[in-house]
Amino acid sequence: MRFLNRHRYSRIGEHDDPLAGVANLFDASIVFIVAMMLALFSAWNMMDLLDPNSEVTIAKKSADGHVEVLTKKGAEIKVSRVSDKPLSGSGKRLGTAYQLPDGKVVYVPE
Numbered sequence: 346m347r348f349l350n351r352h353r354y355s356r357i358g359e360h361d362d363p364l365a366g367v368a369n370l371f372d373a374s375i376v377f378i379v380a381m382m383l384a385l386f387s388a389w390n391m392m393d394l395l396d397p398n399s400e401v402t403i404a405k406k407s408a409d410g411h412v413e414v415l416t417k418k419g420a421e422i423k424v425s426r427v428s429d430k431p432l433s434g435s436g437k438r439l440g441t442a443y444q445l446p447d448g449k450v451v452y453v454p455e
Contacts, residue, residue, distance in 0.1 A: 393417075 386392050393399040394417060403415040412427040432451050436443040443451045 386395065391401075393401045397420055399417070400419075401415075401417040405413045405415065407413070414425045414427060416423045416425070432445070432449075434443075434445045434451075436445045436451075443453060445451060
């Protein structure tokens with residue numbers, strides 16, 4: 346009988362902390378976000394963006410018609426905007442490309 350009474354009264358002083366589960370929810374949400382990012386990268390075949398030694402080029406066209414070219418070489422990422430404006434200037438001939446005085450190279454199809 347003494348064993349049953351001790352077991353029953355041992356929980357009187359214990360209190361559950363209502364905020365103890367918040368930390369677990371935060372950890373679970375971080376794991377869920379990382380899993381979603383990896384799933385999206387693998388669904389779009391973009392796992393090369395996470396590889397530090399890969400070279401990737403992506404052309405992106407926005408809804409308003411602007412074209413951007415994203416180039417990743419190693420850890421460096423460059424974003425270039427493509428212009429549809431005709432360019433002109435003087436430069437030296439490089440085959441079918443021209444180098445302008447400011448250093449830009451303009452391709453002219455034949």
